[in-house]
Amino acid sequence: MMNATDALKERLKKQGPMRFDAFMAFALYDPEYGYYTSGQGIFGRQGDFVTAPELTPLFGQTLGQAILEVLPLCKPVIYEFGAGNGKLASDLLNTLGDTVEQYNIVDVSGGLKQVQSETIRASVPGHLADRVQWLEQLPEGLEGVLIGNEVLDAMPVRVFEYHHDASLEWWISEDITLEKRPLQVSDRGILETLHTQHGPWQDGHLVEWAEQAHGFVKTLTERLKGLALMIDYGDCAEKLLHPAKRQGTLRAHKNHVAHDGFLTDIGEQDLTAHVNFSQIYEAMHSEGGQLEGYCTQASFLLAHGILELAGQNPALTDPVAGAQTRKALNTLLSEAEMGENFKVFAWSRGVDLDATRLNTLFLMNDRSGEL
Numbered sequence: 001m002m003n004a005t006d007a008l009k010e011r012l013k014k015q016g017p018m019r020f021d022a023f024m025a026f027a028l029y030d031p032e033y034g035y036y037t038s039g040q041g042i043f044g045r046q047g048d049f050v051t052a053p054e055l056t057p058l059f060g061q062t063l064g065q066a067i068l069e070v071l072p073l074c075k076p077v078i079y080e081f082g083a084g085n086g087k088l089a090s091d092l093l094n095t096l097g098d099t100v101e102q103y104n105i106v107d108v109s110g111g112l113k114q115v116q117s118e119t120i121r122a123s124v125p126g127h128l129a130d131r132v133q134w135l136e137q138l139p140e141g142l143e144g145v146l147i148g149n150e151v152l153d154a155m156p157v158r159v160f161e162y163h164h165d166a167s168l169e170w171w172i173s174e175d176i177t178l179e180k181r182p183l184q185v186s187d188r189g190i191l192e193t194l195h196t197q198h199g200p201w202q203d204g205h206l207v208e209w210a211e212q213a214h215g216f217v218k219t220l221t222e223r224l225k226g227l228a229l230m231i232d233y234g235d236c237a238e239k240l241l242h243p244a245k246r247q248g249t250l251r252a253h254k255n256h257v258a259h260d261g262f263l264t265d266i267g268e269q270d271l272t273a274h275v276n277f278s279q280i281y282e283a284m285h286s287e288g289g290q291l292e293g294y295c296t297q298a299s300f301l302l303a304h305g306i307l308e309l310a311g312q313n314p315a316l317t318d319p320v321a322g323a324q325t326r327k328a329l330n331t332l333l334s335e336a337e338m339g340e341n342f343k344v345f346a347w348s349r350g351v352d353l354d355a356t357r358l359n360t361l362f363l364m365n366d367r368s369g370e371l
């Protein structure tokens with residue numbers, strides 16, 4: 001079998017240069033060569049990065065407390081997008097138990113289904129594991145609670161390079177090198193508006209434009225009757241597009257190292273960009289979504305009782321397991337780590353959640369004014 005680089009070269013030869021977002025879609029999700037397609041060796045300490053659900057079950061258990069708040073007012077059905085290795089699904093099912101009638105997983109990488117299924121079967125009682133199903137397509141109606149951890153950052157982005165006289169966009173040329181083309185006339189307005197709002201930028205300032213994540217959130221909102229909760233690293237536009245952030249946030253991840261060699265190790269490394277939550281807000285708002293809260297991951301987890309849950313766990317006093325849990329909690333909550341960089345963004349449509357405590361639980365370290 002050909003490797004991903006040769007397959008890409010062939011495709012480029014046939015079709016001509018690709019826009020960066022098309023290249024990123026190939027590198028991550030090509031059904032044969034994409035990084036997420038095989039599903040092997042990606043997540044965890046042996047892989048390229050560790051996500052919150054893998055650090056400790058307390059993450060999923062705490063998220064479960066938020067879902068339990070709203071479940072009486074929503075259809076008791078969960079939709080998880082981008083379920084990775086199935087760890088979060090397992091922790092949520094164990095926390096929510098019989099209150100959940102159905103747990104749907106929607107993932108663009110089919111290869112992860114087997115990994116997810118094995119994780120869930122190994123850690124969840126059989127009658128709950130039987131409630132999990134994998135959807136090939138997004139249903140027309142999404143009634144229930146939608147969740148996604150680190151999904152939006154994994155969606156392909158376009159890359160714009162601001163220049164005072166003529167801005168550019170990143171493309172990938174036939175020999176897999178970066179080619180910078182003049183930004184199409186129809187897209188210039190986007191960059192000019194961003195520059196007026198967040199500039200002045202110096203020449204060469206990079207801006208990732210998450211067209212796919214924007215479209216995805218619009219579609220979810222349009223079909224939603226219930227609550228949607230997305231957790232990811234990112235910030236509001238004002239901070240992400242600040243003149244000092246000239247390099248943008250697009251990064252490649254391999255073996256726990258973040259770097260900017262986007263065009264090497266194709267199909268063998270992750271590519272991600274920080275989520276622009278102002279753009280996500282605009283997408284959900286344009287479809288009639290109602291913001292329920294936007295805050296840091298640390299304040300969300302603390303407000304939903306992560307420390308109380310940790311305290312109930314006898315393992316905390318065990319010298320080895322206890323030390324691991326304390327380390328995981330520190331990573332999840334510390335301002336220098338995931339606590340501040342990661343945000344929780346929640347919105348609803350077609351349900352009135354005012355009677356729940358959800359709104360007030362978001363108030364600690366509320367950032368919605370920044371969106």
Ligand SMILES: C[S@@+](CC[C@H](N)C(=O)[O-])C[C@H]1O[C@@H](n2cnc3c(N)ncnc32)[C@H](O)[C@@H]1O
Nearest residue numbers: 036051082083084106107108109149150151154
């Ligand atoms: C960085 S991983 C996060 C996995 C997991 N949620 C976790 O926290 O460990 C990104 C996941 O999003 C999935 N994904 C990307 N785009 C998606 C989309 N449009 N719909 C559903 N899943 C998507 C990928 O296949 C992958 O499983």
